Amino acid sequence: MENKTSKYLKYAIGEIFLVVIGIIIALQINNWNEQRKLKFDEQEALVNIKEDFTYNKKLLLDVINESEETMQSSLVMLNYTGKKPKPEREQYFDSLVNKVITSPYYYPRNGFLDDLINSGNLSIFRSVDLRNRLSSWKPLIDRVQARYVGLRDYQDGLINYIIEHGSWLNADAMMTFERDIEFPESGFDVDNRTMLLDLKFENMIENNAIYLDNYRGELINAQKLLDSILALIDGQMGTTQ
Template structure:
């Protein structure tokens, strides 16, 4: 093709057809420009297609990640509520007189209340990789992009509240260990756990129900647990629901 155009140019020059040659040269330049523009457009289409495929891959991965985190949040909300419910049952039994409850019943309530630590562990591997590698720009939806970039703000506030609640939990355990019989409490509630045998001391744990100090700590425990669920976890749950909806809309729209 190049040889063909070169031959035409040479013939025109030999025949002194300057005006025709000029028109031909302009036309040839025009064709070259058009070719370059088409090549650039094809390259842009290919690049856009590549970026779109990468975006879709991230969207699918993020959907699975946020679904997992949502599930973990539901679990920690349930555990936190259960712990607070057990604490409330103990608190209702407390007073200057020992209530009609057995050592085993009290030990079971106390162990159920303190057995499980309340801490939310989301899976954020994909989100961390996107943010750390500067790939947020790959998402075309500005609302989704902002939501992803700011998603860790609420989590930091949740961590603070979880720490506050954990301090109260540790204080309750410390009081029961210092003033009660921890070994008896474990064996009464859970039997021969980890080969722990019954205590040889006569001290029981029912007298803890007469402790004003323990009652105060239980009140704080209930309040921080309820506050964590209602004002932090529920807000996060709403945020995760909105994030999943945004992601679903982007997947379906491509």
């Protein structure tokens, strides 16, 4: 009986051992499959994020360049104020008038990133640095847009000044390449260059350049963060570690 009992115990222990081994192997296979799925999902997410941020970079560079051109137009205009020599051609000055109130708006494509953040799935990215930088993107864009709102509010005042002291009709007549409308000259005896003799106009143009520079500064900060995000994405794409 003792021998039989011993054999049964050994057999039972062996069976238990095999069951435990089977469970461990099954768990390992399940864990391997889960890790493989997570890596696949991460790579897919990286592709989608890169596509959005590559688009965002192209758009951002265009907005930065246009903001720079608008700011430079304001600075050029300041070279003609007060007692300084005036532009020889009124048409040239009218083109500047139109340019100084041009404010390109930056509206990046953040749909996929928003979905990840709102669903709490930003942790799909193994890189902590990438997660942190992606989390910083939206707050930075909020600051960019706040700068834009301040700029537009200020430029509304500049537009109203020009409405009261100059001719938008003459200024718009110089922008036919951007519109399908061909404007005639104003029916009033007006020369927009007379605004250059007003100290208030000089101050408004100078402040306009300041607002534009502040806006451009935030755009450049966004460019730096965007470039770092794209670099981290490239470093993570295709990795299996």
